[in-house]
Amino acid sequence: MPNQSTKLFITGSEVIAKAAIDAGCNFFAGYPITPASGVLKSMLQMLPGVHGVGIQGEDEITSIGFCLGASAAGMKVLTATSGPGISLYSENIGFGMMAEIPMVIVNVQRMGPATGGATTNAEGDIMFMRWVTSGGYPMIVLVPTTLEEAYTLTVEAFNLAESLRTVVILATNKDLAMSNDTLDPATLHMPPLVERKQANPGTEKYLPYFYDKLSDIPDFAALGGSILSRFNTSTHGKNGHLVKKPAIVNDSLMHLVDKIYANQDKIDRVDADIDEGAETIIVAYGQPARSARDTIDHARANGRKLSLLTVYSVWPVPEKKLLQYVAGHKRIVLPEHNLGQYAIEIERLFPDKEVRRINRIDGKQITPDQIEERCF
């Protein structure tokens, strides 16, 4: 027989942990929380084998604090939590952005608000992740729908966090992270690794936050390395010293904004399955995007035209790609496992198109039939 495909019954958490190790992640800290504990467990199992450090903190704030300290000291760091933990991470996410410390956070979404449903599926943190920090600076959030995508996007999350010196969230959900699903390991796609740009050890006068254009990414020097380095949570000048002068503060904050938007081409990720002549396009992310593939198959098998745009980089909104692919359609169907959080963005982008929202928050998945009913 020719080369047979092989299959593995595995959870999203395990795939994400494996991807992190493959991406060179050598530090993990986390606090147990359903449904994200699987990532903690897998990372703590694997890290000693690659001579990396894995540790369970005494709480979420500690865990993300460990990650920030370790990343500033040169490690490639990951943490994982769920909604209540993202709440506790909030201030430190702001620190990571402000001090430009690379970090990847896996958010395994569960039902909220507050404790909500620990073992119940949801995707209700979409706006929360975007606006998670005071000041409202741009976040990068990637959302996989399958095990294969979880693998690739975990690596991409590291690439973006490292190359842009920022915090990136990989947003999954209970069903993807905790459920066994079938994976053919041969189909996994490992993108080329991109590392943070290190300062030249010969640098005479190193400025930890040096940029020429506001959108430039400052060279990184690790704490404990041969170049004295500084990280600062407060508004700071290029030398890392606290400042309050409006002109410097304005530049340093606009730098945080510009460095993300100037690199949007590197961040934007969508998959367009466009049916020429279709009047309806489903725009979806996360679990409903996966179900929508069944909707598409069913509709097309019955001779009905239907397009699907899967959004993987939900933040920042991939506006150029959305405008490009949605343009030829009359209406948009937008299924979400929340009360219509991304719909706010889609309706803003397409004021002249009919947007049909499908929302479900009872923990059950939106079905392919439910989507199809609203498509025609």
Added chain:
Amino acid sequence: MEEKAIQYVDPAKKPYPFCPGCSHSLILDAIDRSLQINKADPKRTLLVSDIGCIGMSDRFFDVHTLHGLHGRSFTYASGAKLADPDLNVFVLVGDGGVGIGGNHLIHAARRNIGITVIVFNNFNFGMTGGQHSATTPLEGITSTTPDGNIDNPLDVASLAKAAGATFVARVTAFDRDLDKIIAQGMRHKGFALIEILELCTAYYSPRNEIKKSDLEAKIQELPGGSGILQQIEKPEYSQRLRDFFTPEKQTFELKGTEKMFEHKLPGQEYDLILAGSAGMKIVTAAANLGNAGLLCGLWVSQQDDYPVTVQSGHSVSMLKFSRDKINHTSIDNPRGAIIISDLGLNEVKDELAKMPADGLIIAEAGLNINTPARVVEIDFKAAKITRMNTIATAMALFLMITGIIPLDALKETINRIPKEKIRLENLKAIEDALKLYEGLGI
């Protein structure tokens, strides 16, 4: 030849930005001298500053610095130490930072991670306007205790001792040995805490008429008085973690399994529900059956549902078998079900009622199931099947009757279970199922 002493605080950057008479300046100079005593390599030294007046200190030091959130300095310092165990890491934190981040302090001490925490205790929040802190003495006047403080003050050094800190000292900012004690704390291999009582000349000291001599009298009233209160040798945490590293670096591979058997799936997809109670190994059994499906070249997805408590309540697993890649993973049209307890039944009643007439349910005898599907009732208890093995037995029986997946595929999955005890129990379930099958006379 006399080595030139390294300057850790650049005189050109001085003066410090603190109020006249504030003890912070004295202590920063003492830290500079302590680094000189230890001949610390600036490139191997990290200063982590907390929030408050003391948070403005980092810029004066020509070492690595990190200035982070209020109360969280312990966590960043620990993170850097975990990353780089030979790095000399010290924390500058006020009594405010100890109050808000006390939990981190306790756990850092308990772990004995090798960071040196220098606590600037001036009994109130200086930066925000002289509010009371966790260490404000009883009856102390602050902007938020205008009639005197009624909160019992926290004894930081005693807390650190109790939490297991391996080096604890308590001194005043005016102690002649301040630099030597800080240097000793920095040389200590485990967690070190040095609490320094000091004056806040903007708020606490004038409001409460506290002078240098009052601090010196006050410190003697505290348990253990002044000086080094605890010094113990214990393994340092960041080094100890590395003991668990494997001798050689390992690589991890995701290994799939090849198709070995032929399935007889009726149609494109087949949805199966397994429902029982917590502790009945429902989720594990479903994973075994899923793996058996993979051995037949099928695509399988499993969704589990159980309450947040693991050892009580219902446990439900739903398996979807498909000839192709699965998109939508939830089970909407089950054709098979295995129901082995009331609790499990309660969770899936709606799904069972919708099953087709050619569907099959294997059920524990006596459950009242409302369904158009065929129900095969088995008295597992009478057959002396243990509670733990009921699902594995029922599952094997289900395969024998439906034939969707050959029993050999399940056996192969079971034979791959590494733990012998579990493997043997699962094999016994298959034997028991064979006997039950014969008894059914199908």
